[in-house]
Amino acid sequence: MIDMEKLKFDENGLIPAIVVDGKSGQVLTLAYMNKESLEISIKEERTCFWSRSRQELWRKGDTSGAVQHIIDITADCDYDALVVRVNKDGPACHTGAESCFHNTLWESDENHAFSLDALMEMLEGRKNNPKEGSYTSYLFEKGLDKILKKVGEECTEVIIGGKAQDKAETIYEIGDLAYHVMVLMLELGISLEDVRKELASRHVIDKKVKQEKMV
Numbered sequence: 001m002i003d004m005e006k007l008k009f010d011e012n013g014l015i016p017a018i019v020v021d022g023k024s025g026q027v028l029t030l031a032y033m034n035k036e037s038l039e040i041s042i043k044e045e046r047t048c049f050w051s052r053s054r055q056e057l058w059r060k061g062d063t064s065g066a067v068q069h070i071i072d073i074t075a076d077c078d079y080d081a082l083v084v085r086v087n088k089d090g091p092a093c094h095t096g097a098e099s100c101f102h103n104t105l106w107e108s109d110e111n112h113a114f115s116l117d118a119l120m121e122m123l124e125g126r127k128n129n130p131k132e133g134s135y136t137s138y139l140f141e142k143g144l145d146k147i148l149k150k151v152g153e154e155c156t157e158v159i160i161g162g163k164a165q166d167k168a169e170t171i172y173e174i175g176d177l178a179y180h181v182m183v184l185m186l187e188l189g190i191s192l193e194d195v196r197k198e199l200a201s202r203h204v205i206d207k208k209v210k211q212e213k214m215v
Helices: 035-044 116-128 135-142 144-163 167-188 192-214
Strands: 015-021 027-033 048-051 056-059 068-075 082-088
Touching: 027 035, 027 048, 027 082, 035 048, 035 056, 035 068, 116 135, 116 167, 116 192, 135 144, 135 167, 144 167, 167 192
Parallel strands: 015 082
Antiparallel strands: 015 027, 048 056, 068 082
16 A cells, blocks of 8 residues: 555646446546545545536536446556546446447557457357357357257366366367357356356455454
C-alpha cells in the first residue's frame, strides 16, 4: 500500500482515473478524481469522481444505477495517474454502451486480441446461425449427447498428456477441452459470467478459510 500523499494531483487538484472492468479487463472510462472524491471512493468502495463540467462530486450510478464497486486502485510509476478496477452494475457510458471507448479509430488486419468472451460470442454465432462445414455448428446440430461424448474424450486426452508429463501436449488437449466445454455451456445456456461468479464465490470462501487458519 502506498501513502496517498505520494500522489501527484495536477494544478487543478485532479488526477486521471482509468476505470477497468475487473472481470473482462475492458477499459470502461477515463474520469478524474480530486483528493476528496478519492477518499470517498475508498471509504464507500464505489467510484466517486470530480465532474469538470459541473464542478461537483459525482458518484457513478447515483442516477443511472450503474454503480461501480471498487476492487482495487493502483497508481502508476510516477504517481500521477490511477487505474481503478471495478465490478459494475451496469453500462459505464451515458450512451448505454458497456464502455465509453466504443468508437473504433483503426484496427489491424494482422494483429488480433484473443479473449474467452470473443470466442464465446463466435461459438454462439455458430449455434444461432449454423455455417456449412463448421465443426462447431456440427456439434450443435448433433446435440447434447455428442457434445458430452467429446467433452469426455478430451478429458481423457488431458489425463493422458498430464500423466506423460508432456507439457506441450497437455496444453494442446486443455485447449481442446476448454473449447468443447464452452460448446456444452452454450448448449445448456450457461454463460462465462455464471462460471466467473461461481469461481469468485469459491475464492471468497478460500480466503476466509485461510484467515481462520491464521487466527
